[in-house]
Amino acid sequence: MSAVAAVRKAVRDFLGTVELPAELCVAVSGGADSLALAEATANAGRLRQIPTRALVVDHGLQPGSAKVAEEAAARAKQLGVESAEVLTVRVEGRGGPEAAARTARYGALHEARGEALVLLGHTLDDQAETVLLGLGRGSGPRSLAGMRPYDPPWGRPLLGITREQTRLACAELGVEPWQDPHNADPRFTRARLRAEVLPLLEDVLAGGVAPALARTAAQLRDDTEALDTVADRILTRAGGSEGLDVAVLAAEPAALRRRVLRRWLLDSGVRELTDAHLRSVDALVVRWRGQGGVWLPGKLEARRGHGRLSLNGPEPTTRGE
Structure with a gap:
């Protein structure tokens, strides 16, 4: 199966598990993950006759960010989404630049989506990094369970797709993804996990670390959801x-x-x-x-x-x- 076909299948399979909205939005940064997702979302939208819209967040953290955002919106439209818009945000607040940018991004996406489901380009590799971060911070099983595939209004169809597959999909589609310099900046924790920690673990444990971490997240997510269901029943008995x-x-x-x-x-x-x-x-x-x-x-x-x-x-x- 080609990389494009694999990403398309992941999106189709995901949409087959949720109540279909009147509109699909896809968050686009211009990177390989989001561009591959945008094309697959547009394809699924055409098949299911659902309008598709790209949402591009300009964090304003780098020189030329407005141009990057406009180019990402243009690429998304070239890949088939029906419309695209740039959302300019102001990154400020507590928790460091990564957390502040994430808060601003999700806030802008939520405000712009209307009633639409928003698809996010998080991959299996992102899930592995999330589990490692939670483990290192002692955040408990809820954090180690990682990101949910469906957490309304957010959908993450690519949690079983690797970052390499999205790069290959973009190559097959003939599009050149944007390389975010922050992703290689050692000042950021995720960047160091990506460039240093995971490759070392892959070497020491002879490969397969990212899929193993993603499987661990899925297992813990099942356990956590089961315990939460029981806890809800106890909450009803205890009062409210x-x-x-x-x-x-x-x-x-x-x-x-x-x-x-x-x-x-x-x-x-x-x-x-x-x-x-x-x-x-x-x-x-x-x-x-x-x-x-x-x-x-x-x-x-x-x-x-x-x-x-x-x-x-x-x-x-x-x-x-």
Whole structure:
């Protein structure tokens, strides 16, 4: 199978697993992954009679970025998408340049998409890098589970396609992808993982590291989703947004109990929830000695009283509002 055919099949297979939207958007950077995805999305759109639109984010982080963005939009249209637009963003905020750029990018894509599903060009190699990052940071199984193929409004059809396949697809299509200099800049963590860590692991472990990491992510994702389903049932039994019955929570294993607490806190409006926050709230359930409450981001306080956990402070907002 040619590389173009493999990418097209991945997109077709993905669309066969989701409810088809009225429009398909594809995020395009001008790199090989996104251009190969754009062509496959356009092909699938024609087959299914769904309009396709390319969204190109100009982060403004490099000289000439506006020209690069315009050229990426033009290439996407040459590859068959019906329309393309450039979204100019301002990269600022906490977490370093990589995190700030990601936040700005996703915000712009979300605002521009309307009701469309947005396809992203993350590949098997990106998934492997994500798992390694989570492992190195001790982020837990949810992070090691990597990126979901379908996480509305985002779709990632290429998680089983390698970066080399997208490069070959572009060569078959006769398009020259843009080489983002940031991808080779050792100041950025992902760039060093890509250029130094993964090649070393491939050498030491005699190959196959990226697919193995991607398989690990898929296995952990299945486990995490199963545990989350059980946790949702426990959350319903324990109460809900008005508070949680401590006795119900205390009877559950830690892995389930903390999932219940995590869902409750996020649904109640707590943002930037850390593992330390979660463990402190969990201590109100299993190591309570009459201690005071736990202050959480958003000036919310989790407290225990009369056998229940409650949140006090500013009026919580429901996730998604």
